[in-house]
Amino acid sequence: MQGLLVRWLAPSERRKHPGESGDWDRIFGRGWSTPAGVDVSPESALTSAVVFACVRVLAESVASLPLLTYRRTGRGKERATTHPLYGLLHTQPNPEMTSFTWREWTMGYLCRWGNAISEIEWGADG
Structure with a gap:
């Protein structure tokens, strides 16, 4: 009887696939488990x-x-160097970044x- 209780209460060695229920946190950005059982996220990678x-x-x-x-x-x-988006895309998309830095961060x-988002914040000048 004791052996049965020990087996029943012991942690399971079975690893879950990220798509199985209970792993929603990992699916939505907190990482996933590798076949070796190591948790990996975009940051830890x-x-x-x-x-x-x-x-x-x-x-x-x-x-x-x-x-x-x-x-x-x-x-x-x-080439449309007078287009309103030219300065944003080619030179400086925002006050904190050059075009190179913005594109580097976006690609990173x-x-x-697997995706990247840039938000448009409209100012008083449009």
């Missing part, structure tokens, strides 16, 4: 030098590409989370 280096190379490479705006014309397209989030 960056502590791996390999993951950090891969994210950094991708983010810096994408951020270094030219970001230009174009206008459609009858003959194709032409995309690599770690």
